[in-house]
Amino acid sequence: MQFQQLQYFVAVAETRHFTRAAEQVHVAQPSLSQQIRSLERELGAELFSRARGNIALTDAGETLLPLARRILADMDTARQEVQELGRLERGRIRLGATPSLCTGLLPDVLRDFHDRYPGIRLLIEEGGSHDLVRELARGALDLALVVLPLPSPSPALTTLELLREDLVVVSSPDAPAPGRGRSVRIADLQSERLVMFRHGYDLRELTVAACRTAGFEPDFAVEGGEMDAVLGFVRAGLGVAVVPRMVATRAGRDLRVTPLTRPGLHRTIALAHRSDVAPPRAARELQRMLLH
Secondary structure, X not given: OOHHHHHHHXXXXXXXXXXXXHHHOOOOHHHHHHHHXXXXXXXXXXXXXXXXXXXXXOHHHHHHHHHHHHHHHHHHHHHHHHHHHHOOOXXXXXXXXXXXXXXXXXXXXXXXXXXXXXXXXXXXXXXXXXXXXXXXXXXXXXXXXXXXXXXXXXXXXXXXXXXXXXXXXXXXXXXXXXXXXXXXXXXXXXXXXXXXXXXXXXXXXXXXXXXXXXXXXXXXXEEEEOHHHHHHHHHOOOOEEEXXXXXXHHOOOOOEEEEEOOOOOEEEEEEEEEOOOOOOHHHHHHHHHHHO
16 A cells, blocks of 8 residues: 555545546546555455436445545655655764763753754763763763863763863852962962762762872862852852863852962863764764854
């Protein structure tokens, strides 16, 4: 049974006339009649009675008509929805990002994307780079913003570098300024109590590694928080934290921001997706906006 045959059948059923039905579907009348006969042979039943030139539906035709109309409507809906996806009027993007990027980089980009494509649903998953790489590999995400180098490099992923971001030290304005006031050396953090992120957080690993390279183990006042909690604890004066400059800039005036003395600390942000599967069109458009 072919979609076209059902189209012809419904046209004849509605016009009760083979010639007018052929004109309606823009096909030669003999071709339409041939397709109807082919459909009847396949179904093993006549769909129309053709007595004395009067066209009427048989019982089989009456049974098929609502089903055929439903099939044609479903096909039209499918065509419409696929075309809307192509025009980015509908769809979804499953985007993973580290919590600091959700706070710093993504809000402005996602606002611009949503303004341009309001019909696209944005599903955001926060996590560390290690977790996001795993979710990408199993197909649970279309794209992920991760910190390079990846904790476990995977040849199945393609990464595109987005930016290199400075890290800064944030502290409460009510507490003494860390370091020398205008800048902070990593070594100066030895005399500070740190508000530290949970295990698996990229910023935790980077900060702890820098302290150990400088020859000391950091002293944690509080540990285990996500970005918003860490900033809140710093505001309360519990300690200082090392955070991305973008996050510190968006955090408001109730935090003191002190740069790290050169060469300082930096992190490289990349956009990752699976190498073996092309991201959906909507995800590719978001990728284009992120890269530009």
